[in-house]
Amino acid sequence: MERIENLKIVVPGEFLGDVREYIAGEGTYVSNGRIYARILGVVIYDTSKKMVCVKPIKSPILPKKNDIVLAEVISSGDSIAQVKIYFVIKRRDKDLRFIPLIPPFSGLIHISQLGTRTESVSTLLKVGDKILGHVTIDAYPPFGVSLVGKSFGVVAARCSICGTPLIYRENDLFCPSCKKRNPRKISPLYNFEKFEELFRKYKEKALIGMEVE
Ligand SMILES: [Zn+2]
Structure with missing residues (x-):
């Protein structure tokens, strides 16, 4: 196999x-x-x-509707957040596999797809946050991404004031330096080291890949 x-x-x-x-x-x-x-x-x-x-991986892998994806927040406004989708996650047996998309795809999260009520998307998603979501619209980029559902939301984030990695505690994210709560739409799978590492590897390898071509 x-x-x-x-x-x-x-x-x-x-x-x-x-x-x-x-x-x-x-x-x-x-x-x-x-x-x-x-x-x-x-x-x-x-x-x-x-x-x-x-x-x-030059042969294009396209994210499809209902695919679970890992993305980075590029901008965050009142009604929409723009994201870049870096990985499609496939389940095989009990393993989760992160399939890199090269290049990354553009996506949008609409306020109605946050999975929680808020006045503005920007209060719950910040630039640089890594999110776990699922694809709802796959016709053409930017793809529709949704955070509706218990598992979906932010999986890695830094403090918006000082940049320190946030710590997951009691369904909330805290900055250990500022001693402050950082509100987010959080995924219970939040794991700063694990997900930051994935993105770091992707960016390193993708850059090297471009250089050798
Ligand atoms: Zn801080």
């Missing part, structure tokens, strides 16, 4: 494994008994065939 590890994007020349362990599949090359990525892509270790290959 195909196995895609969580966000395992590789760049050309990245070490993937040893020929004693794996057969070098498509998108790879062998040098001195070591297997490397030949292209920018998602690495797949096929354990049954003992094969490693790299699937190109």
Whole structure:
């Protein structure tokens, strides 16, 4: 069975494994008994065939209606927040896989899709917040993204005053420096380190990818 590890994007020349362990599949090359990525892509270790290959990520993956996505808030106004969708999340068996979208897609969250009542979207979503949402409109970008539902909302955020990563406590986000509450539409899956790391990796690898082309 195909196995895609969580966000395992590789760049050309990245070490993937040893020929004693794996057969070098498509998108790879062998040098001195070591297997490397030949292209920018998602690495797949096929354990049954003992094969490693790299699937190109230039072939467009389009977010579709009802897909769960990870996005970053780019702007936040009274009635709408603009986001960039960086990942589609697929569930396979018990694993969640984060499939990077390269380039990221534009999305919009309308005030009616926040999943909570507020006067202005900007009070509950701030620029730079990472959000977990689902796609409601997939006809053309910007795609409609919704935070309606218990699991959806902000999964990583910084204090809007001092920039310190916010801490999740009793269904609320606190800044440990300012000792203040930062209101958000929060996801119970909030995990600053985990989600910031995903975006950081994406941005690093995507930049490297562009440079090698
Ligand atoms: Zn603060």
